[in-house]
Amino acid sequence: MLGNDNLKVSKFCRFIDCSEHAIVINTLYRSITQLDKEVWNSCQSPSRITKGMLTSDELELLKLAKVLVHKDVDEINLFADWLQRVKRDTSSIRATIALTSRCNFNCSYCFENGYMKKFPSDMKRKTASVIVSWLKTFALENESREIKIYLYGGEPTLRIDLIDFLTRKFKCVFRPLKIKVEFYMYTNGAVLTKKLLNIIKTHNFKHLQITLDGPPDIHNRRRPFRNGEGSFDIIFENIRRILKETKTRVLLLVNFDQENYQFIPWLLDIFKKEGLSENAEFAFNPVFRTQYNKNHCSRFSLSDAETYNIWRSLYTSTLGKELRCTPLTIFETGPCSFRRASHLIFDPKGNIYKCIGFLGTEEFRVGNVNDNFFATIREIEKQVSFEPWDNEKCSNCVFLPLCLGGCRFHSYVESSNITDVFCHWDLIESVEIPLIRHLVQSGKAI
């Protein structure tokens, strides 16, 4: 049995002091442990843990919780091995397919404007077919067991013909291979023809991500149709139909900034009041400033501190109303698509990227579905292999397994290259830690 001298507090443990007790989170193992003040007082300084201040039962439980680990464990190596496994796990493919770069909306903060203006295009049926074949090759080469298809744009519902074609084609190609197929869609929610509703039901779409930015007047100002008309009423009615007539979940994304954050609680209340919360989940996103939405952002951007305060209170008030949020915290989740070999984004011309943010940015294109397959795989590997966290500051950071050196797209927007670290310390400290404290203290599942 390991004695006290053979143990150390994990380098990935963050202690959170609360009034009644303390909480310890391990950011690598994603464990959360609550310590009574009596035990907390014995180990407030990590060195006291290993100096005989705890009983053997207490030590065993702390080891189980990954608060304590063997002193000889190289935790950076452990983290690096885990990251490599996640990066190269190809058992599940995630393919995001942009059917068109056109959109029927004229959102004031759209960050994709530049791409759409530079490359207005629609996917040809032939390209869609080649994408399916390419993914079949990828799945067979990698012995994948499932494929998740995310339909994207521009606005994908402008191409219901392609949605129909692709859903049938994917099932026809992948089912005989015994590879599970699931469908998802990112849509503004304004188009829901009988045909589309039927497709969603027939192919059992898992979820649709739809954006509503607040009450009708606020939403309509931010997200009108191209002709200037408001979209709220149509979208709300379509959401109602999807929730009432299908088993598909609706993920309600709310993009927030100075213009609308005060009005978001109205939206939460109306969903509850209308009885629409059962298969609906909320997510909140601060409007992200790029070169394409400077006009809007110069008027309505929030400071980082304001963003974190508001983001935190949006999550806690949503939970307080007994509504669901997803993801609840980044504790539930792992490395993003950019870092995963089996997560790919396809534009209307069949070009392949590793991040939605990089759609249309030539220097980050890893290939095209008509290129040599293995040459593209080598390019994917190059981007996936990149490790911005391999520096002293990141290696000593307790949040390393959550942050990984930060978002590559964010890094590119800030400094025009993807090699710089983009530190998420403030975000995690200001939003995720208080949220975890709140969830533990209110007894909610994490």
Added chain:
Amino acid sequence: MAKKRKKKVKELITIVKAPKSLKRTADFRADCMTHRKCD
């Protein structure tokens, strides 16, 4: 030497969320911190 406690060990230390296995990569679903698009 460890003090004699008034409470039982499971009252003193509660595992609220058990550690994930680092081998089960499917338990770490993808999340985008910028665009908040998650599996």
